[in-house]
Amino acid sequence: AQSVTQPDIHITVSEGASLELRCNYSYGATPYLFWYVQSPGQGLQLLLKYFSGDTLVQGIKGFEAEFKRSQSSFNLRKPSVHWSDAAEYFCAVVSTNAGKSTFGDGTTLTVKP
Amino acid sequence: DGGITQSPKYLFRKEGQNVTLSCEQNLNHDAMYWYRQDPGQGLRLIYYSQIVNDFQKGDIAEGYSVSREKKESFPLTVTSAQKNPTAFYLCASSRTGAGDEKLFFGSGTQLSVL
Secondary structure: OOOEEOOOOOEEEEOOOOEEEEEEOOEEEEEEEEEEEOOOOEEEEEEEEOOOOOEEOOOHOOOOEEEEHHHHHEEEEEOOOOHOEEEEEEEEEOOOOOOEEEEOOOEEEEEEO | OEEEEEEEEEEEOOOOOOOEEEEEOOOOOOOOEEEOOOOOOOOOEEEEEEEOEEEOOOOOOEEEOOOOEEEEEEOOOOOOOOOOOOEEEEEEEEEEOOOOOOOOOOOOEEEEEE
8 A cells, every 4th residue: 555654744844945745655556746835724736746767857836846766756856945834734645546535744944933 | 606515514413413514516526525624633544436336445434324325425424333423524625536636625614412
């Protein structure tokens, strides 16, 4: 069965600092990988996704993620964090033959002024 | 604007009562999903439907029921058999249900027990 681990429950960074949120997955083949962001009391919004090809993918709001097959990881990065990036971030894996998404437990990002 | 509408935003349930959460989409999507979110946890799939008049159980379907009589609507009923219903419920849709499609989410319904 597929699974997703987000090792960091909570991360605090200063505004303008760089950010990396970790995501590790377990799946028998190369899955579809997604990062979503959730503001408090709201639904989730897609940041970026990876299916195949270039392992570095660009998303909205200046985010990027790198797929590393050898490490079963899909870490999310941003070079300079803005206060508006404070939110909860979810990594999700989707099996290529079933279409069902499995989400990690999320990482809450706090941005210090 | 196209999107997913969930109502109500907040809902309270009394002991032994069934309550129904509404989810409507005008995106013309075939697939619709219900997720449950508890604090500090990720989303867990309750039910999903990839076509009208058909739906499948997700990972935590016990105590819940759904219907899909119309393409645009996928209501979720939380029955009295669900002993711990307090959670944030999210409805989502995707164009066909294929794995490479992103999910579009509603704004959620917070259900609490009185």
